[in-house]
Amino acid sequence: MQREEKQQDAVLEAIINKVNDLKTSIGAMIFKVENEYETLNWPSFLDNFALISSQLTSLTKILSNEKAPPLRNFTVLPLLLKPDLDENLARLTDGRLNTFSHDIVPDYLRTKPEPDAELKMMTLEHKASCVNYDTAQKQVAAMNKVVGHVWDIVSKARDEWDGDASSRAGGAQTSSIADTNCLVAAISLGKGLKHTVPPPGMMGGPPTGPQRGPGALGPPQGPPGGIPNQMGQMGKTPSAIKTNIKAAGQIHPYNR
Incomplete structure (x- = not known):
């Protein structure tokens, strides 16, 4: 008797622990459904459901173990x-x-179930036993047809949702990352910009030579005021200027 009581206590303790774990998992799942429904996704929900399923399987193994006493024999x-x-x-x-x-x-x-639930179950069982085989097969076929039709509707809607999501993800691109980088580099670093010199007469200054119309007569006139045009000699140094460079040590006034 003492051995059986010890086994019974051990089994009851293991069952209580598994039931507490199952209760915690169910409470966490209900909390997520009620409070995190905006951010809850389907994979996370399936993970919680898989955890509950594994805990139920563990509890069933404990109850069906050979060392566990048959609890149905206890009152x-x-x-x-x-x-x-x-x-x-x-x-x-x-x-x-x-x-x-x-x-x-x-x-x-x-x-046992409640009297009302037990009466309903007995009524349904009696009704199911009175149905003949052909009628039952017809009802099963009709139910399978309805389920198949619902499955087709759900599959079609899922394909449409997947198509819409892929079309939104792969829409026409309205910008180019490479062009944006080139513009930023040109503005900030001047990369890719070229310096060009405009031709003579395009700077807005006076023309470099006399301009005569097609009907002008006589010798060409110089600039106003009789100033000779020396634009072509602006870049030449006069050869009459001579330089005399001496060493710094010879002309230093404080040389000792």
């Missing part, structure tokens, strides 16, 4: 019923159950 009986507030019970149930009274015990320690 849970309330030791104390009172309508007063029980702080310990509220702490164990996270505030969901504050009292353990006569009205709550039949619902929480029930081993």
Whole structure:
């Protein structure tokens, strides 16, 4: 008896731990659905669902283990019923159950469905047993047809959504990164700019030589005031100027 009780206590402790982990995962999933629905994506939701599924699988393995005693052979009986507030019970149930009274015990320690639910299940089972094979096959075929039609609609809508997303992502480009970089380099660094000298007469100054019309007579006239045109000799140094360069040490007034 002591060995069986130890096994029962160990199994119950493992079951409680797994149930607490499952409760935490379900609470986190509900919190995300209620508070993070704007940023919640489908892969994250599937990850939470996969975690809950794995925890349920672990709980099922514990219950089906050979060393685990068959819990269905045990009966849970309330030791104390009172309508007063029980702080310990509220702490164990996270505030969901504050009292353990006569009205709550039949619902929480029930081993069979409620009478109304059990009556509905018996009615449906009796109705299903009265349907012959051909009628059942026709109903199954009709249900499969409806499900297939809904599946086609969902698949078509998904393809349209994917096409719209790809078309928005690959739209016509209205700018060029290379041209933008060239413009920035030309403005800030002057890269790619060329310096060109305009031809004579395009600078806005006086013409370099006398201009005569086609009907002008007589010798060409010089500039006003009789100033000779020496534009061609502006860049030449007169040869009559002589220079005498001496060493700095010979002409320094403070040379000792």
